Structures are given as structure tokens and as C-alpha cells.
Amino acid sequence: AQSVTQLGSHVSVSEGALVLLRCNYSSSVPPYLFWYVQYPNQGLQLLLKYTSAATLVKGINGFEAEFKKSETSFHLTKPSAHMSDAAEYFCAVSPPITGTASKLTFGTGTRLQVTL
């Protein structure tokens, strides 16, 4: 079974500082990996996804993540935090199979707080 672990349920950064949200996966084969963002009272929005192409994935809103097989990690970063980045971030994993509907398993989420 596949799973993801998000280290740190709450992360606080100053505006303009580096954002680093951690995600480690467990899978017998390199899976597909996703980062979603959830703003208050809204559904989840896809930030970026890794599907076995380039290991450095760029997403929306200036976020990027790097797939590191040796570390079984897929950490999310942004060079400079903005107040509007305050939200809940979820890492998710799915089996590396195309042509079938994906089955996502989510982590428990990390709440990002951005302070002035």
C-alpha cells in the first residue's frame, strides 16, 4: 500500500521567506506524487504533480517540488512567501499507472501561516 507522511502539521514563515513543506512517500515502486492546496471553505486545488518525467516540477503560484528517489521525498518549496499563500497543503500519492483513473492517498496536511 502507498502512503505519504507530511512532517509538521503547522509551519509558520515570515512574508518573503523561503517556504519548505515536507512530504515523504512510501511505495514499492516510484509513484505519482501531487501537491494540493486548500484555502478556507474551498475545495482542493492542484499545485503540481510528478508523473515520472522531470524530477523538478514547477507548479502554479511560484511553487515547485523535487522528486528524490533516494530520499523518498517530494518536498514543496517557494523562494518567497506571500500572505496569500496561507492555506492548508496536502501531499498525495497514486500508483504510477496511466490510462486508468488515479486513486489518490492524501497526507494529513500542513497548515502554512505567513506573518508580516
Place this chain on the structure above:
Amino acid sequence: EAGVAQSPRYKIIEKRQSVAFWCNPISGHATLYWYQQILGQGPKLLIQFQNNGVVDDSQLPKDRFSAERLKGVDSTLKIQPAKLEDSAVYLCASSPLTQYLTDTQYFGPGTRLTVL
């Protein structure tokens, strides 16, 4: 392009009552998912439809939860009777089914259920 629509947005009921949620996916999306998101946790898949057939309902508490997707378009999720532990946000998502790309799931805003 219209997103995934869900209604109602909020619902408060007494335990042992019944409740139903409705979801209208993005037009043309073959796959529809219902997730349960308990406060402080990541979304958990309840049921997955492909067109109007069930692909995965292994985590659906079938003694009280039911779901249908008539005509392969919109879907309803029902709880009967509700328990206190059913208090959660119920998220609907949809995705296309493509042969060459990992399909992205698009989420609706969710229905927040409170069981008293």
C-alpha cells in the same frame, strides 16, 4: 469551464437523521469521486465511479452510506442514519480519463456536515 458543483454547502442534522449531498462534475469527466475529510485530516476516498459504474467502494461504510451516479453524470451521496463521527466535509471530485496522461482530479468546494 465550470468547475465541480456541490450542494448544499453546509448541513446540520441530528444523529440518526438522514442526509443527502449532490455533486455535478465537470462536463465530460468520466470519473467521479467522493471523499470524506474529517477535521485535521486529509481527504479519504469513499467511493469512485467511472461513468455510472462503481470502481472502488472499499472504504464506504455500506451499512449507512450509499451513493449513486445515474446516467454517468451527477451523483448523490446519502447517509442514513447519521452518526456523530460522520461530521466532516464531503468533497466531490471529477477527472477525465485519458490514455496518455495522468488524470488530474478537480475538486468541488465541499459540503460541511455537522451531526449533533
